[in-house]
Structure formats: C-alpha cells, structure tokens
Amino acid sequence: MYRFLLTPRWLGMFALTLVAAFAMVQLGNWQLDRYRDRSAINERIDASERATPVPLSTVLSAPAGGVGTAGPAPASTDAWTRITATGRYDPENVVLVRGRTVDSRVGFEVLTPLVLADGTAVLVDRGWIPPAPGGATAQPEVPAVPAGEVTVVGRVHESESGAGTVDRRNGLLETRRVAVPRLAEQLPYPVYGAYVLLDEQTPAADPLFKAVSVGHANNWQNLGYVVQWWAFAAMSLFGYGWVARREARRAAGGDTRPLDRAAEPDPAPTG
Template sequence: MYRFLLSPRWLGALALTLVAAAVMVWLGNWQLDRYRGRTEVNERIDAGQRMSPVPLTEAMSAPGGGAGKAGPAPAKDKVWTRITVTGRYDPTNTVLVRGRTVDSRVGFEVLTPLVLADGTALLVDRGWIPPAPGGATAQPPVPVAPTGDVTVVGRVHETESGAGTVDRRDGRLETRRIAVPRLAGELPYPVYGAYVLLDEQTPAADPAFKAVSVGHANNWQNFGYVVQWWLFAVMALFGYGWVARREARRAAGLDTERKPLDRAAEPTPSASA
C-alpha cells in the first residue's frame, strides 16, 4: 500500500517536511535559550532588590587606564548587584540622558560622576526629571548635587548597547544612550565600566527625582514561542503522515469518501430473491 512513498515526488515531499520540522525544532530551541537567559536576568533583578549592599569592588573591577578610559564591564552574574560606595559628586560633568520614559512621560535621566578617593569615578543615575516647558527635549533645571562626601546605594546596570553620540548643549553633556565607554571619553578621570541606578543616598536625594524603574524581561513570551515552534514541527510531520495514509487508502480502494457512491451503484436485491 505504501510503495508509492518511494517515488521521487513523495521522497521530495518527505525531505522537505523533515527539513521544515528540523528548522522549527531549531527555532524552538533558540527561543528556549532566550527564555532561560531572560529568566536568569529576572532572577538577578529580584535578587538585587532583596540583597544587602556590598562594596563596589565586589561587583566591578576598578578602571586601570588613564583619564577618559572606561574599566572592564562587570561579569554577567554581577549585573544588578546592590552596591554601596562613598565619594564626591562632580556636577560640572553631569550627563543628561534625553528621551527617557517614566510613568508614560518623556524626560531626562541625570547621570552624575561620583569621584572616589583613588581618583576614579562611577557614573550614578540619580533619577528621572521632566523636561522644561517647551518640549520633550527642552533641558530641565537639574537639582543640585550634594557637596562633600556622599554615600550611594544602588544597583549595577551594564552599559547600554550602541555607541550613541555625546553632545555638549548649553554647557552640559547630553546623550540618548548610556554607553559608558563613550561617555568616559568626555570625562577627566578613569570611569568604572558600568553605571549604577540610585536606590538610596546619604545625604538624601532631592525629591524632584523619580526613581528609574527596572522592567523585567518578558521571558514567558519566549516560552510561548518554544511551544509554538515545536507544535508546528509536530503538525508538519503529522500532516505528511495523514496525506500519505489518505493516498494509500485511495490507491487500495478504501477511500471512505467513495463508499457511499459504491453502495448506491449496487443493484437492490429483488423481493423474489
């Protein structure tokens, strides 16, 4: 019944089905890797919110280059670590990060270098402020940074992708992306290879700032894609088998759709018989 499967047409259809199913399985495995990676990130975010702060040097290596150089990026398992560090803010090199959204409003995040006792600096995201009247890109007045020693508690945030551009507008540095290596080139000291989202500060931070929320990655979307692609692979194989079975039954004269017609064509037995 199934000898026809050895014909070139059916062998070609089988090969195409197997390739399609293999690609779908591969896509499912790829989404599974993304699901696991995003799950790990979410777990680190949650752990960072709960943990007690550790010294900065336990999360990041100090920059070893000269002025304008960024240090090494933190290890992935150190991103979102809650750290504490003491230094002095350098408001003259504050960086305004435009086009940032908090509570559905577009404004600026304010990065101010915290200069440590050894002369290195750490970029601290002090929070979000709305733009000045006149539009989303109108530079706002920036709350004054505390003078003297400041103790910061915050979470390590890796540098953002994309080099971005850094402009100087109205005497202030301004950018769209927080690309630490690019920003370091504008600063007069070595800079740590990631920045810190401020959680707490002593002296207290200005209430004009709004905390920058940390969004969790949508890992369940990736898990849904895993199920989808693997289900498509099963459906492709099932579809090939179903079509092949129907063809075999038709060739053997067992096509159920023809049975009623065959019975109607048979003569009705006479009453005398």
C-alpha cells in the same frame, strides 16, 4: 499499500518534511534558551531588591586606563548586583539622558560621576526629572549635588548599546544612550565600565528625582515562540502522515489518478 512511500517523489517529500521539522525544533530550542536567559535576568532583578549591598570593587573591575577611558564591562551574571560606594559627586560633568519615560511622561535621566578616593569615578543614575516648559527636549534645571562626601546604594546597570553622540549644552553633557565608553571620553578621569542605578543616597537625594524603575525582560514571549515553533514542527510531520494516508486509501480504492487534480487533463466538452 504504502509501497509508494519508497518512490523518489515521496522519499523527497519525506526528507524535506524532516529537514523543515528539524529546523523548527532547533528554532524552538533557541527560543527556549532565550527564555531561560531572560528568566535568570528577572530572578537577579527580583533578588537584588532584597540583597545586602556589597562594595563596588567586589563586583566591577577598577578602570586601569588613563583619563577618558572606561574599565571592563561586568560579567552578565553581575548585572543588577546591589552595591555601595562612597565619594564626591562632580557637578561639572553632569550627564542628561534625554527621551526617558517615567509614569508615561518623557523627560531626562540624570547621571553624575561619583569620584572615588583613588581618583576613578563611577556614573550614578540619580533618577528622572521632567523637562523644562517648552517640550520634551527642553533642558531642565538639574538639582544641585550634595556637598561633601556621598554614599550611594544602587544596582549595577550594564552600558547600553547603540552609542550615540555626546554633546555639551549649557555646561551639561547630553546623550540619548548611556554608553559608558563614549561618555568616559568626555570625562577627566577613568570610569568604571558600568553605571549604577541609584536606590538610596546619604545625604538624601533631592525629592524632584523620581526613581527609575527596572524593567523585567519579557521571557513569556520567548516561551510562546517555543510552543509556536514546536507546534509547527509537529504539524509538518502530521501533515505528511495525513497526505500519505489519504494517498494510500485512494490507491486501495482502485483510484490511480494523481492527487494533484490540476495535473489531470480537462474533460472533453459535452453537448
């Protein structure tokens, strides 16, 4: 009954179905890897909220280049590690990162270099502030940095991709993305290859700053794609089997006409 499956046409259909199903299974596996990676990131974010901070130098490699260079980027497994560092803020090189949203309001994140005892610096995201009256891009009045030595506790944030221009306006650097290597070019000291998202500061931070929340990766979307691709693979195999079974039943009933009705000649007109 199923000898027709050995014909070139049906063998070709079977091969095509297997290739399509295999490709869809592989796409599902790729999304499964993405789900696992993003789940691991979310676990590190959650764990960092409760972790005891460790010295900055135990997580990030110190910059070895000269002025205007950035150190090595952290390993992906070190992102979101809670660290502590002590130094002095540099008020001459404050960075405003525009177009940032907190509580549905668009404003600025304020990054300030913390210059350490060895002369290197790490960029510290001190928090979000609203723009000045006049629009979302109106440059705000930035709270002054604490005088003297400052100790910060925060989480390591990887440098952002898509580096844009860095401009200086009214004595402040402005950018759209926190691209550490690009920002380092504007600074008079070597800079660590990641920045720190501030959790705590001694002396206390100005109350105008709002904490920048850490967004979790949308791992459930990837899991949905896994189910989708694997379902498509199963449906393609089921569809082949269903068509083959219908062909076998048609042949067993003595109907030798092709399944493709469009290939049949038009019936002769009557009347």
